[in-house]
Amino acid sequence: MNIESTTNSIIPNNDIISGVGGGDGGGGINFGLLGMLFGAPLLGSNSNNNSSNNNNYNNNSSIIGNNQYDMIKFGIIIFLVTWVIGLIKSYLISIIDLIKNRFYFTAHLTYPDSMFIYFLEWLSSKQDSTIIGTRGVSVMTRYQNVESEDGGQMDIKLLPTGTQWLWYNGYLISIVRVTASKRSFDGIKDDSLDVTVYGGNKNIINSILETAVEYSVTLNKDKTKIYSLDQSSTFWECIACQNKRLVDSVFLDENISEKVVNDLTNFIHGKKWYTDTGVPYRRGYLLYGPPGSGKTSFILSMAGNFGKSISIMNMSKGIHDGNIHSIIQKCNKDTILVLEDIDAVFVKRKNNSAAGNDVLTFSGLLNAIDGLASSDGRILMMTTNHLERLSPALIRPGRIDLKVKFDYASNHQIELMFKRFFDQKYHYLIDSINSKLENHQISTAQLQGWFIIHRNSPLNLLPTCDDFITQCTSETTSNDKITKEMLDDEIKSYDDDDEEESINNNIKLNKKYNSNGNNNYQKDDKKPSVLSPSNSESLDNRNDDNEEIYEDNNNNELFDCKYTGNSTTRKRKV
Numbered sequence: 143m144n145i146e147s148t149t150n151s152i153i154p155n156n157d158i159i160s161g162v163g164g165g166d167g168g169g170g171i172n173f174g175l176l177g178m179l180f181g182a183p184l185l186g187s188n189s190n191n192n193s194s195n196n197n198n199y200n201n202n203s204s205i206i207g208n209n210q211y212d213m214i215k216f217g218i219i220i221f222l223v224t225w226v227i228g229l230i231k232s233y234l235i236s237i238i239d240l241i242k243n244r245f246y247f248t249a250h251l252t253y254p255d256s257m258f259i260y261f262l263e264w265l266s267s268k269q270d271s272t273i274i275g276t277r278g279v280s281v282m283t284r285y286q287n288v289e290s291e292d293g294g295q296m297d298i299k300l301l302p303t304g305t306q307w308l309w310y311n312g313y314l315i316s317i318v319r320v321t322a323s324k325r326s327f328d329g330i331k332d333d334s335l336d337v338t339v340y341g342g343n344k345n346i347i348n349s350i351l352e353t354a355v356e357y358s359v360t361l362n363k364d365k366t367k368i369y370s371l372d373q374s375s376t377f378w379e380c381i382a383c384q385n386k387r388l389v390d391s392v393f394l395d396e397n398i399s400e401k402v403v404n405d406l407t408n409f410i411h412g413k414k415w416y417t418d419t420g421v422p423y424r425r426g427y428l429l430y431g432p433p434g435s436g437k438t439s440f441i442l443s444m445a446g447n448f449g450k451s452i453s454i455m456n457m458s459k460g461i462h463d464g465n466i467h468s469i470i471q472k473c474n475k476d477t478i479l480v481l482e483d484i485d486a487v488f489v490k491r492k493n494n495s496a497a498g499n500d501v502l503t504f505s506g507l508l509n510a511i512d513g514l515a516s517s518d519g520r521i522l523m524m525t526t527n528h529l530e531r532l533s534p535a536l537i538r539p540g541r542i543d544l545k546v547k548f549d550y551a552s553n554h555q556i557e558l559m560f561k562r563f564f565d566q567k568y569h570y571l572i573d574s575i576n577s578k579l580e581n582h583q584i585s586t587a588q589l590q591g592w593f594i595i596h597r598n599s600p601l602n603l604l605p606t607c608d609d610f611i612t613q614c615t616s617e618t619t620s621n622d623k624i625t626k627e628m629l630d631d632e633i634k635s636y637d638d639d640d641e642e643e644s645i646n647n648n649i650k651l652n653k654k655y656n657s658n659g660n661n662n663y664q665k666d667d668k669k670p671s672v673l674s675p676s677n678s679e680s681l682d683n684r685n686d687d688n689e690e691i692y693e694d695n696n697n698n699e700l701f702d703c704k705y706t707g708n709s710t711t712r713k714r715k716v
């Protein structure tokens with residue numbers, strides 16, 4: 143009974159020890175129990191002997207009693223020793239952890255956070271004697287400079303994998319990169335980096351991360367990063383890093399670039415104003431005009447000018463009401479979000495998603511553009527070749543704050559481009575070329591193509607001018623024809639079924655604006671350029687019907703845009 147009670151008293155101790163010392167404490171108990179087990183059979187056998195051989199019991203009782211006693215003592219000692227060892231070990235581990243935690247610091251970087259990219263870029267620059275570790279490298283496939291300094295070769299970055307060690311400002315740093323071949327359930331790649339500094343503190347980690355950012359910014363200071371959605375449309379990946387395009391490399395009519403640059407500057411530096419006035423801190427631009435008039439080039443030049451990246455949202459790639467918010471949220475903060483050919487979104491979608499449940503509705507798009515989840519500081523640029531096909535709801539102020547018209551090449555643009563392409567000694571040709579091209583619809587892209595063909599023989603320009611005009615006219619006519627057919631098909635298809643009502647609205651609303659399908663761009667030297675609120679002092683031009691009247695500064699074309707939501711109650715100034 144004593145022994146049993148002793149055993150019982152051990153079992154609660156076991157629980158306590160396990161709680162304190164974990165596995166190691168448990169080891170002690172096992173040894174203790176072992177000692178007890180050694181004693182128990184002896185006791186049991188002796189008890190049996192007692193019942194059958196009382197005499198022997200009397201004779202041997204002192205010897206057996208001693209043995210039992212020794213074994214119990216032995217078991218208890220073993221138990222206590224191992225318990226103490228387990229306890230010390232667990233305390234030691236805790237103390238070492240405590241010391242280690244005081245002496246090392248780890249930052250966990252994950253893709254697609256920009257820091258992950260910055261750090262890898264910086265790390266890839268260190269692949270020499272300054273870095274020790276596995277010699278395995280992976281190719282940076284999701285982020286590469288497609289334009290190198292010499293303009294030709296792809297600049298592919300080799301990135302370290304596994305564990306790397308390096309010294310940074312006298313501190314030992316380990317970098318563990320885990321490369322995932324699969325994506326996690328939400329589609330985000332699991333690639334991660336653990337950057338650990340030994341003997342340092344948080345400041346060293348901060349410093350190394352800042353160095354990485356600085357390196358990346360310097361490396362890419364003359365570049366514009368272009369992001370696109372991955373195949374599954376769940377995260378943004380950098381698909382290209384292009385040389386920055388200069389603002390004056392896009393030839394536009396006077397003051398257009400200047401107006402947009404000023405507007406963007408006011409926006410970028412005006413966060414406080416937006417916060418103070420309660421106006422959502424975002425800005426939308428609509429660039430509209432015929433194909434090849436420089437809309438995309440202009441966006442690139444604005445991104446370059448303000449050191450922004452570009453995130454191109456290809457609406458035909460699996461975007462629907464359910465994911466559009468998070469897609470917009472996830473895009474880099476320092477980016478210009480571009481929706482290209484916005485007029486074509488629902489045409490393509492209808493064809494592509496006939497069988498699918500995940501659709502992007504017109505209202506879904508509108509909500510994503512200016513809904514609650516729309517990110518703070520977002521700059522949105524939409525492009526279209528067909529302004530007349532856009533619903534006023536899509537381009538109303540708040541969604542689109544500035545409309546910029548691009549047009550066929552004007553005399554001014556022809557002159558600018560000519561001067562950029564050809565030597566001064568040929569500049570006398572400009573007037574003759576201008577007078578020939580006048581009254582013809584020539585896009586700046588076509589003009590550029592023609593100039594490039596004759597870049598070494600500008601004297602051939604005049605003799606080939608008529609052919610060039612004929613070719614451009616035929617291209618424009620054929621484009622118009624295709625556009626008209628597409629529009630007819632589109633209107634017919636939406637009339638024929640009960641497709642999403644809001645989409646219907648989008649299309650039908652615009653049938654009344656233009657049902658002939660021809661583009662409305664007529665070459666006009668007085669052509670409108672930047673559409674902005676008519677009164678530069680105040681945007682509070684609402685009439686009694688709560689409509690804001692927007693007017694084209696140059697040709698007095700009127701746009702009335704109904705204010706909806708919160709905006710109706712606010713006064714705004716620019």
Ligand SMILES: Nc1ncnc2c1ncn2[C@@H]1O[C@H](COP(=O)(O)OP(=O)(O)OP(=O)(O)O)[C@@H](O)[C@H]1O
Binds near residue numbers: 434
């Ligand atoms: N105004 C311009 N100034 C300088 N280059 C131009 C201009 N317009 C077009 N280009 C040149 O023509 C090509 C096509 O231009 P871009 O893609 O910018 O036109 P776009 O208006 O976006 O056309 P689309 O509507 O078809 O997308 C580019 O190589 C660009 O450099």
